[in-house]
Amino acid sequence: MRITRAQSEQNKARVLETAVRLFRERGFDGAGVAEVMREAGMTHGGFYNHFESKEALEAEACAQIFEGAVAAIERVADAPERERSERLATYVRNYLSPRSRDAAGARCPMVAFGADVSRQGPDVQDAYAEGLARYLDAMARALGSPAEAARGEAIDLLVRLVGALSLARSVGRTDPALSDAILQRTLEQFGR
């Protein structure tokens, strides 16, 4: 049943993509190797042809998730200067939207894995730390302030975004009024 090398790479990509989706929705420990493989349309035995272990998959998935998040904020950072603040406002508005809160898995890796990551293996923690550093750098550039002020402001903004979305998601079903208030209030505070 050997298949072409291209097909094999495509299969690996599909497994990784599936893992990204499932890990986002249920956390690293919430989706097993067998389920990821099944959802990717294969049997679980072949998993170890592509990944050394489940932790290796987790680490690659973590890096991949950050890839998307970093790219999104870099699109703001790399915009022409006159569009930057407007794009950043759009980014923040979208990040703190009810739609973002109600999505099955959080798009933001810090919200999806923040609490879990310190319980995972070293490879996952490394991928996470590297991703976060890159994210923060891009956010500092997106803020467009003088360099020495930008990092502090980026931390500020990041802390608020992550705190608000994390809290809003945690009571999204059980206390929607509070959940809305958290998003709303944090959005109003943006820029202050």
Next chain:
Amino acid sequence: MRITRAQSEQNKARVLETAVRLFRERGFDGAGVAEVMREAGMTHGGFYNHFESKEALEAEACAQIFEGAVAAIERVADAPERERSERLATYVRNYLSPRSRDAAGARCPMVAFGADVSRQGPDVQDAYAEGLARYLDAMARALGSPAEAARGEAIDLLVRLVGALSLARSVGRTDPALSDAILQRTLEQFGR
């Protein structure tokens, strides 16, 4: 082997206490019934004499954890007015301290379970939502602002505390400099 009713209640309390500690350190799914019972000094079979299911234990543990967190912020809220702002500052300084970050399990239930809670059963989610609402009310009182402004300010502060500690913990081992910077910056921003 029947034991006195008082002894039995004491045993249940010890099981709950153990669960609180383990859940804080590893999340709800990171500690099993057998291990909780073993750490509490008993065999796992008797678990169901005290709790209907593991979820029931999780819900009780969640409520218990909030009990402590709410009590701490209520000690600030219920302080004489002239001491309140100083006590709040102490509370915040302690919350954002390296010691708090480096503890095995987060004392703050939002940081310990924020990401997990929306993946747990309804009883856990309810316990969490009720705890969070009480925590926020106490924090609003602790801020001592006029009632209509206090809630918004409490949300603000909560968002920053939870975001900062959560992020700082997630890279505490892998990027200690960034982790320190997050705590430091957020502490400096307190009151602004």
Next chain:
DNA sequence: TGTACATCAGTGAACGCGCGTTCACTGATGTAC
């Protein structure tokens, strides 16, 4: 270009393990008289 064979991606059964939960059993406690 054609042939012969080694490679290896994927299959599916199996491994040991820990999970939440159930259950027959024990025997001191609590209760009815």
Next chain:
DNA sequence: TGTACATCAGTGAACGCGCGTTCACTGATGTAC
């Protein structure tokens, strides 16, 4: 207060299940000639 017995907290073995990982096997692909 003393006796007889039902209650029930705790024990330890067992249940089915899903986990991560291993392995013998298959057969089309990739390669050496």
